[in-house]
Amino acid sequence: MAKINFGGVQETVITREEFPLEKAIDTLKYETIAIIGYGVQGPGQSLNLRDNGFNVIIGQRKGGKSWKKAIADGWIEGETLFEIEEACDNATIIQYLLSDAGQIDAWQQVKKSLTAGKTLYFSHGFGIIFNEQTNIIPPADVDVILVAPKGSGTSLRRLFLKGEGVNSSIAVYQNATGRAYEKAIALGIGVGSGYLFETDFRKEVYSDLTGERGILMGALAGMFEAQYEVLRSNGHSPSEAFNETVEELTQSLMPLVAENGMDWMFANTSVTAQRGALDWKGKFKQAAKPIFEQLYEEVASGREATRVIIEGSSPDYREKLDVELAEIRESELWKAGAAVRKLRPKL
Incomplete structure (x- = not known):
């Protein structure tokens, strides 16, 4: 070892x-x-x-x-x-x-x-x-x-x-x-x-539930929607809003962060992007950290598990889930995403 x-x-x-x-x-x-x-x-x-x-x-x-x-x-x-x-x-x-x-x-x-x-x-x-x-x-x-x-x-x-x-x-x-x-x-x-x-089993489940609800899925999806809606409300087209919110992150930036780290990403962008991202990073952390603390406490208390068991055991859970997923899929954000994915070039 x-x-x-x-x-x-x-x-x-x-x-x-x-x-x-x-x-x-x-x-x-x-x-x-x-x-x-x-x-x-x-x-x-x-x-x-x-x-x-x-x-x-x-x-x-x-x-x-x-x-x-x-x-x-x-x-x-x-x-x-x-x-x-x-x-x-x-x-x-x-x-x-x-x-x-x-x-x-x-x-x-x-x-x-x-x-x-x-x-x-x-x-x-x-x-x-x-x-x-x-x-x-x-x-x-x-x-x-x-x-x-x-x-x-x-x-x-x-x-x-x-x-x-x-x-x-x-x-x-x-x-x-x-x-x-x-x-x-x-x-x-x-x-x-x-x-x-x-x-150990406890740490695994606490970190996993926090991650799924947080940055891995829940927070990520929520942040996508928030930025996309702000861009659209200010006159940006669906394709522009989607590319600036999702496509560039998933197709270009995240692979580089995975390979080299966030400091490398900051160092290898323009001064305009670099300075703005570093200055705004703290504001997003300050806004998000209390939500993560609340989320972790809900997980550790067992309340999140109780809610999941009750909802997941409901006979009509799948039907309700299908409605929720259809709402996401049929939103302008993810319809724009489907169109952008079809346009990805194969070089």
Whole structure:
């Protein structure tokens, strides 16, 4: 394991140099890994594990869209694709990758298969940390671990196929066998992580919920809408407003920030852009930080989890979601975006 200096703070990270794929395969050579759920994370993690040489099966409710997607991805009914209960019975490692609401619904079914010495794997700490609301309480004689890729399942798979990887956090909640930590590392390497960093279930879920609602999605979408609407209200065309708000950020600037850092970006723009951005940065921080503090407190208190469980468990949740997403999709901002994307040149 390597000690890396992150801005003056020493952290332990695990890379493929310290724990190569061959070691990961050897660590899990007697294990059968069941991926439960084939929605967001399931496809990417399972396909990467399969391609890396691990023994993988899929557990999914039969006949639905995800079942058909699994068959299209090469999983074979009765050989590597089973209904949830049968997959759990056949596995020694159960990767519990259903949605948070789905995990609550399927828990009693999965729990029956958690015999002594098995491993229960999560990619999100929600079900465990908020177990007073979810009732997900594993038996004491199983390992409970977490590997949380810091990106979507689609990105995990796409980068894997390019020979790259999404960074992942790892954690151990229960170590019944004494091997939980090494299994977490092996699975983290197996699913295609770039490197692994240590956390615990509580920190993972608090940071994840804050990030999703904050800069990764909620705040980003809100800021897009705010700037676009101001530009439009001042007479700018939809294409100009979209290019200045979304297109330049996503297609030009963010890849450079990812490669070189924000200071490099400031240093490599005109003095006009440089000075203005640096002067306004503090104002945006001052405006946004109280909202982030409020958000984190809502997450840490459990109130956000309660709200999500209630809303996500509603029978008409999908219908309401479709209405919300249609409103975004049909807004002028994202209609302009669809038109701009079609115009992107292929050189």
